[in-house]
Amino acid sequence: MQHRIFVLLNLHFVAGILLSPPSNVAISSFNMEHTVKFLPGPGTPTETHFTVQIINYRKNSWRLVSGCSELTAGQMCNVTRAFKDQYNQYKARVQAFTATQTSNWTVSRWFQPLSDTVLGPPDVSVSGCGNCLILHLKVPATRGLPHHLQLKSLYRGVAFQVQRTRDGAQFSLNVPFNEENVIMYLQPGVEYCVIVTVTTLLNSNSVSSKPYCAFTSRPSPTSSLYVVFSLLTVSCMTAFLIIGLVLYGGQLSLKFRSRRC
Known part of the structure; x- marks a missing residue:
């Protein structure tokens, strides 16, 4: 009985059931450039590769994405050209595999290119x-x-x-x-x-x-000089007026003194 259980477990291992499936499978998009991102599952061997398939809402069949059949950990899958109908909805799924094992598929949420992409500024x-x-x-x-x-x-x-x-x-x-x-x-x-x-x-x-x-604009050199000359003119006129008042006051004071004498 124990030998039979061991054989079954070994068959499960060879069939790939024990290989962890990818996690955090998601479709991200910026300025209408769409990418499938994922993380390796816990305990995934370093020699593991990953394959990506997509499906759309109108055609209920999965198909492989060109150039995304043997990705390594950390790589992303560009699906911009695969999403030909921008008004349709799409899902992606990712599977891990080695020479002797395959994992279960991990599926993303539905994605609609026109409404779900993030548009950056011009x-x-x-x-x-x-x-x-x-x-x-x-x-x-x-x-x-x-x-x-x-x-x-x-x-x-x-x-x-x-x-x-x-x-x-x-x-x-x-x-x-x-x-x-x-x-x-x-x-x-x-x-x-x-x-x-x-x-x-x-x-x-x-x-x-x-x-x-x-x-919006900066003062031109001509207008700046005009302001400086205007201020100098006002200052000079004020100084002359003060000097004139002082001199006139002095003359009045002398006349007043001469009359008293």
């Missing part, structure tokens, strides 16, 4: 224009994204959070997405900081940019 540059700011927005570069699906086509608009550096006064502005945007009616010669966030119709997972700061 590239931003800011410059002043008198009483306004000019913002240039550039769509970030992506790798592996199908040609028919560009990030710019997903952007519905852009939100600006504008803050005056001097006193913290701020306001928000929502406009359609354009590569060049002008924020008007600002105070000239003052620094403003702008935080940019893209908005879309089907996705609310947008990451805001860092603050981009610039002065």
Whole structure:
């Protein structure tokens, strides 16, 4: 009886039941670039490899992802091109295997590319224009994204959070997405900081940019000299007026003394 149990346990070991399945299988996505991530199960041998398969909601059959059939621990599987229908839902599953063992599959949650991806901010540059700011927005570069699906086509608009550096006064502005945007009616010669966030119709997972700061305008050298000369002129006129009053007062004092004598 004991010998029979030992044989059964050995068969289970050879069949791969004792190999720990992967853990934390999940599909992550940033700017429509999708990746399957996972961790090896506890006690996984160093020579273990991993394979990734995907399934979509409309076709109930698993299929292997190209280039993800012999991953090692720490590697990720890029499934950007495998998710051809951006409106569909997908799952991924990962299996560990060695030369003599295989593990059970570990399955991820459902993932919808358009609504579940995280959209980062565009590239931003800011410059002043008198009483306004000019913002240039550039769509970030992506790798592996199908040609028919560009990030710019997903952007519905852009939100600006504008803050005056001097006193913290701020306001928000929502406009359609354009590569060049002008924020008007600002105070000239003052620094403003702008935080940019893209908005879309089907996705609310947008990451805001860092603050981009610039002065609306700076005083020109000509106007600065004019201010200096004006101040000097006022000072000189004040000095001459004081001297004149002193001299006039002195003359009055002399006349008063001469009359008394």
